[in-house]
Amino acid sequence: MTTTTTTILSIVASILSAGPPVDVPTPPTDDERPHVVFISGDEEYRSEESLPRFAALLGRDHDVRTTVLYSLDDEGRIDPEALSNIPGLEVLADADLVVMFTRFRTLPETQLEPIRRYVASGRPLVGFRTATHAFRYPDEDPRHAEMNEAWPRRVFGQRWITHHGNFGDGKAPLTRVVPDPEATHPILRGVGPFDAYSWLYHVEGGGDELAGDPTRLATGTTLKSYHEERHDRFPTSSPVAWTLENPTGSNLPGRVFFTTLGPPYDFRSADCRRMAVQGMLWAMGRENDIPKAGVEIDATDDWRLTNAGFGGYRKHQRPAVPATREP
Template structure:
């Protein structure tokens, strides 16, 4: 009954009328019809998605002939403010997007903004998610009770899992905490072309094992091994094993009845994207989601950064780059 109630609330959210217009407009010329449009939905106050996602967007634009739009959490003056959990720009662009990429955390968007995201997810078009998309939303106030289905049920069904727990922070950005390797039998997956195992700064998320399992047809392609674990120190490895999927593919069939391709990774520390393998993983995953795996070269997508990528470390508060406006 709880699941049916949650499902009803989600269907209501996705079908309760046309969404209102975004207050942030996009510019530029209309791209050729055969040039896919990828919309990045960013907004997290911890992992510098406002730096890593535009970096990926630049590579897609310059190296892979993809049109991109990046939405951000902004303050009232139009300056990027990841701590503003109540607004994300450019969501109107999802209406005709070919792919939605989500790297957001604990947003409390108004219903009309949230509906633009959920309407896209229900449409049968592909999705890509990074790390905290397992907890894109966090509604806690009684007035938002109809939206609370988005906290856990929505990411579980769409992306494969909700937020559960991780293996510990341990001085963020000062050491590598997860050994990332290819899952046995997945070496030929096109998303892994050009990928080489590496050690990630991302501390390992628990997504499978104990009382939890990945949802639907989630199919892990990369595994992570925690190199340092609070769960191990606390004697909880029966509940939270040291080895976890860190990237998987799945499908999500929403109200449209059309199965959508989904690629998800729990990696996403800003320093992870300094690794070529991480950038190839992200770009290959985007191309796979778009149904263009045949266009992925044998050595993987061109992951050459455009300009410089010198992200701030992860962390809360005012540690993000101040006074930056969207590109």
């Protein structure tokens, strides 16, 4: 692994702690390691806290350089409720992997276009939970039909349909997650069944199906449901993780890993974190770097994230100024 200075290592360590969300140091552009860009922009699930931790973990353990982008207010503070501003997306031009965790964004064309270009380039993509509804343009906007529903289904395999309900404000597990027992996919190495705090997203069954030719990796079964009278339409089990592989020239990402998991307390589970990290490695074509027992994952105490909920984000936080290497 490339040697970095004590300064950068100390900053990364602080990101993995329970401190406020900050950006991950991005080394100078002459760094030849793969570049992973994380895009945070959701009001509910604290992606502004979880994605920097994934970025720090990848940078420390898997020899990549990382950039974390956030929704920012007019003063440059992290504000998940700032729906139309994620500065810095031009860095996608040299990204080797993009990880998206956005919800109902209305980005201006100057910020949306780098995402479109990246997707059309055939490079890999990872999506979390609300990326099934990454954008929400108003009816009168010409991007409405494509970006609100067609784009996430074409790119990630499904659009937003419904979920089975948020019970207990996310403070207790709501979904039992079981990896496919017959699967030998490298993303599932070392991943066992676990309880997720997610309220289960409906993505398949009752007349709905995933788009493309997905490989279903894990299934979630809800422990409670708002749809008790409609389980024929919205079954109590649905895929929570899958992959897609698209041919060159399809104007789609070559490899896609998607999971409907992502509320902050989901990441208390080492199995959940391991599956997410291994999904990122697989998307980059690095499945040979995933041991049979799975990658090492930080202790749960490093993932003491703020609970999900609208308006619950940490106020007045700013992305850190990227660090540089010392001579």
